[in-house]
Amino acid sequence: MIATFVAAFGIGVASYIALEAAGGDAPACIAGSSGCETVANSSYSHLLGVNIAVFGIVGYVLLLATALLRGDGARMAGFGLALAGFGYSVFLTYLELFKIEAICQWCVASAILMTVLFGLNAIRMVGYVGRPA
Amino acid sequence: MSGKSSREARREERLQVESAGKQEERRKRLLQIGSAAVFLAVVIVAVLIVVNQSESDGGDTSLENVATVRGELRGIPQKGMALGDPSAKVTLAEFGDLQCPVCKGFAEEVIPEVIDSKVRSGEAKIEFRSFTIINEESVPAAAAAIAAGKQGRGWNFVELFYRNQGIEASGYVTDEFLTEVARGAGVPNIAQWNKDRKSTSVRDQVQTETDEAETLGLSGTPSFVITGPNTGGKEVLGTPGSAEGLEEAIEAAS
Numbered sequence: 001m002i003a004t005f006v007a008a009f010g011i012g013v014a015s016y017i018a019l020e021a022a023g024g025d026a027p028a029c030i031a032g033s034s035g036c037e038t039v040a041n042s043s044y045s046h047l048l049g050v051n052i053a054v055f056g057i058v059g060y061v062l063l064l065a066t067a068l069l070r071g072d073g074a075r076m077a078g079f080g081l082a083l084a085g086f087g088y089s090v091f092l093t094y095l096e097l098f099k100i101e102a103i104c105q106w107c108v109a110s111a112i113l114m115t116v117l118f119g120l121n122a123i124r125m126v127g128y129v130g131r132p133a
Numbered sequence: 134m135s136g137k138s139s140r141e142a143r144r145e146e147r148l149q150v151e152s153a154g155k156q157e158e159r160r161k162r163l164l165q166i167g168s169a170a171v172f173l174a175v176v177i178v179a180v181l182i183v184v185n186q187s188e189s190d191g192g193d194t195s196l197e198n199v200a201t202v203r204g205e206l207r208g209i210p211q212k213g214m215a216l217g218d219p220s221a222k223v224t225l226a227e228f229g230d231l232q233c234p235v236c237k238g239f240a241e242e243v244i245p246e247v248i249d250s251k252v253r254s255g256e257a258k259i260e261f262r263s264f265t266i267i268n269e270e271s272v273p274a275a276a277a278a279i280a281a282g283k284q285g286r287g288w289n290f291v292e293l294f295y296r297n298q299g300i301e302a303s304g305y306v307t308d309e310f311l312t313e314v315a316r317g318a319g320v321p322n323i324a325q326w327n328k329d330r331k332s333t334s335v336r337d338q339v340q341t342e343t344d345e346a347e348t349l350g351l352s353g354t355p356s357f358v359i360t361g362p363n364t365g366g367k368e369v370l371g372t373p374g375s376a377e378g379l380e381e382a383i384e385a386a387s
Contacts, residue, residue, distance in 0.1 A: 035285075037285065038284060038285040038321065044321070076163060076166070076167070079167055079170070080170055083170055083171060083174050084174065086174075087175075087177060087178045088178075090178050091178050091181050091182065094182055094185075095185070099185060099319075099321075100319075101203075101207070101319060102285060125164075125167055126164065126167070129160055129164060129167070130156055130159045130160020130161070130162075130164070131156070131160065
């Protein structure tokens with residue numbers, strides 16, 4: 001299943017961001033841009049005192065689980081989680097572009113992975129929900 | 134016998150139709166839940182964006198030219214107090230005092246032209262250096278700019294400060310004024326900015342830069358110093374009268 005790989009990849013990206021932030025550094029941006037530093041230092045990088053990337057890890061782990069499980073429960077949960085993740089990624093990308101005015105490639109990478117997962121989970125839900133596994 | 138089996142077959146068929154119907158019903162319901170979730174998500178994201186949009190853009194600020202400064206600097210990389218491509222061969226250093234009215238004039242008339250013609254293209258980068266000569270109020274102002282630079286908003290801070298400058302040494306450089314400029318400049322983390330601008334290392338940096346200006350023999354603000362492949366170290370330009378003067382110096386240095 002493609003979704004399994006994408007979710008695993010997402011865990012990797014989110015873990016990298018969270019680990020760098022926990023170590024007090026910002027994720028290294030490609031091509032020496034300071035975008036990642038700006039984004040990581042911004043007030044939007046934490047929600048309720050927890051780094052956004054930690055929510056990302058949890059989200060991707062749950063998405064990985066739903067990709068591995070069968071049945072309507074997993075299909076619906078996967079779709080709901082991917083929808084929430086996708087919606088939040090849209091909001092974060094909006095913040096990066098128009099509020100923080102800096103782009104962090106790692107965040108973009110995560111947003112792309114979330115979009116792919118949303119697409120895959122939407123196809124899975126619409127195509128198979130209510131039908132035998 | 135045959136009657137019984139045909140009855141059973143009919144029953145079987147009826148059950149199958151019923152179960153298919155139930156399955157279809159269930160599928161319909163789940164898809165409805167999915168659609169409702171999509172609708173809800175779209176509404177939530179839209180509300181989040183609208184709420185954030187109205188909070189900002191200096192909507193409640195009395196500062197002028199917030200949007201002008203934003204437009205002037207949009208898309209140009211900033212690192213510390215340097216504006217422009219970090220690998221640009223020519224570095225133009227502006228030694229300025231945020232309270233100085235001549236610097237304000239430069240920020241409005243000269244610098245935007247140089248940014249458009251030479252910095253945006255990657256030919257040169259401009260660094261703002263503190264040369265605090267007016268009075269002691271110039272020091273916290275310079276420190277606040279450096280602290281904004283730590284969050285990639287140094288130039289936004291400098292340009293916005295100049296455009297909202299008060300009367301020299303009149304006591305307008307208060308914490309409130311500086312915070313307003315920082316917000317207008319889009320400094321993302323104000324708490325961190327407050328910590329940085331009051332730190333010894335930032336205050337030391339203001340002093341070091343002012344000392345450097347004196348070592349270079351600069352006598353007023355703004356003074357420009359250029360470094361490039363053709364300058365043989367730092368070349369003092371003084372205060373050129375126009376954007377053309379600075380553009381020519383950049384061309385000669387590269």
